[in-house]
Amino acid sequence: MPDASPAKWHLAHTTWFFETFVLTEAAPGYRPFDPRFGYLFNSYYNSVGAQYPRPRRGVLTRPDLDEVRRYRARVDEQMEALLTAASKEDFESWWSVVEIGLHHEQQHQELLLTDIKHLFSCNPLEPAFHEPHDEPVSEPLPLNWHPYEGGVYWMGHDGSGFAYDCETPRHEVFQHPFEIASRLVTNGEFLAFIEDRGYERPELWLSEGWTVVNERAWKAPLYWRREDGRWRVFTLGGMKDVHPAEPVSHVSFFEADAYARWRGALLPRESAWEIAAADLPVEGNFVESERYHPAAAPADGSAGRPLQMFGDLWEWTASPFLPYPGYEPPAGALGEYNGKFMCNQFVLRGGSCASPRAHLRASYRNFFPPDARWQFTGIRLARMRS
Ligand SMILES: [Fe+2]
Numbered sequence: 001m002p003d004a005s006p007a008k009w010h011l012a013h014t015t016w017f018f019e020t021f022v023l024t025e026a027a028p029g030y031r032p033f034d035p036r037f038g039y040l041f042n043s044y045y046n047s048v049g050a051q052y053p054r055p056r057r058g059v060l061t062r063p064d065l066d067e068v069r070r071y072r073a074r075v076d077e078q079m080e081a082l083l084t085a086a087s088k089e090d091f092e093s094w095w096s097v098v099e100i101g102l103h104h105e106q107q108h109q110e111l112l113l114t115d116i117k118h119l120f121s122c123n124p125l126e127p128a129f130h131e132p133h134d135e136p137v138s139e140p141l142p143l144n145w146h147p148y149e150g151g152v153y154w155m156g157h158d159g160s161g162f163a164y165d166c167e168t169p170r171h172e173v174f175q176h177p178f179e180i181a182s183r184l185v186t187n188g189e190f191l192a193f194i195e196d197r198g199y200e201r202p203e204l205w206l207s208e209g210w211t212v213v214n215e216r217a218w219k220a221p222l223y224w225r226r227e228d229g230r231w232r233v234f235t236l237g238g239m240k241d242v243h244p245a246e247p248v249s250h251v252s253f254f255e256a257d258a259y260a261r262w263r264g265a266l267l268p269r270e271s272a273w274e275i276a277a278a279d280l281p282v283e284g285n286f287v288e289s290e291r292y293h294p295a296a297a298p299a300d301g302s303a304g305r306p307l308q309m310f311g312d313l314w315e316w317t318a319s320p321f322l323p324y325p326g327y328e329p330p331a332g333a334l335g336e337y338n339g340k341f342m343c344n345q346f347v348l349r350g351g352s353c354a355s356p357r358a359h360l361r362a363s364y365r366n367f368f369p370p371d372a373r374w375q376f377t378g379i380r381l382a383r384m385r386s
Contacts, residue, residue: 188244284311
């Protein structure tokens, strides 16, 4: 699949990041592990050099895994030596790049899982990545609405702890009064959309979405399969029945948008999502739970606030990925990290069951093109209040 990369490539690329942006810059006379790796494992940094095309990463049978592991071990060793021997001044000047490198590696830990899931889903043997826990799934909770006042709010990162450049500057937004759904849209609710011929009704779809649905013959979320008259779903634990209380996952922005329209609701703008999440603890179903699958909203977890805002599934917002007022990408190659993707992508919020918990915060902005379905993506509804 052109958007996905082999596991081995992710391992090498995250190491290439440290080698290129720290060791080559900071360690005098540093000699790369293999100078040819720069071309293979540079993802998209044009100012660093040309790149091997992403859609063809899957055909790279060399370097093999053992060599990639040696590459990682060698760069880890050199990084440790560099940071251990560094003066306080040098350490501080490199730290910001090292920190980006660590958060970058967390992003690729998530991509490893989503890319493996897609790869395994293409295999008729339906391999399982792990043995799933046998957990009872609760009954679907009713969907409630949490109201928020309109007015001027602050959004963006407040400066405490790490954030990516695209989360800044913190700035004011004027927000119309809104309500946000108490939980994610469930499989059962999405099934009602399918059964109401949701995929066949052009009036529910954005023009581009309608084209995509027809060209790709979408009839259901990415990993759903109809078997003997019932819906089954491919997961990292293998095939299982679609459970009505679990959140619907692996939907595109187009499907999320069409579903919201069918339901007489909206997708939240990213400002509304951030306002609703601002005071919530970063708690939920993350990669650390080792479920690698979204969980049904817990019946006892509400306490008057929206559930599943963090973890489970990335939530599509109605907001295009654009620079905040006053945004400037960082100088140098790392300015290519986020800023150059601010075109034709939508913002997703909250993290997923494949995200490390420490990677997330209320101001975090993920982004994908509107037809992307292989990430752990779901639907949170919103409504305007009068
Ligand atoms: Fe990367």
